[in-house]
Amino acid sequence: MSTSDHSQAPASFAVSVPGFADSDLEVEDLDPGQVVSGSPVVSGKVLWESPDGRQLRGIWQITPGVVTDTEAxxxxxxxxxxxxxxxxxxxTLEVGPGTACVLREGDRTTWTVHETLRKAYHISL
Structure with a gap:
């Protein structure tokens, strides 16, 4: 039986994502070329990043509007x-509270945000 080496694993943590105040999120730049309609605002907070920067975990939020993206x-x-x-x-994916979703690197997407969307994510670059 082998044991796992947790020396590179992130510290365990818990966070109340629904209760995470908007003021705790940092507004992120959104390329105007990505905006199809509306005036969406993107904000987020990275809660953990791997030492090599290739993995991220955090919270992300977007207000209503339509945007395009190329995914990780x-x-x-x-x-x-x-x-x-x-x-x-x-x-075409319909997402709402409790929906788990996987997007692949390079997927070209169009997001139509009906209600301000908040998600907890894990990204691998």
């Missing part, structure tokens, strides 16, 4: 809000 490898769970995510050449 990501697993996320929607905490609040609702959106429709159209994956170019793939499915």
């Amino acid at each position: 490898n990501e697993l996320f769970v929607v905490i609040s809000g609702r959106a429709t995510i159209e994956v170019e050449g793939g499915p």
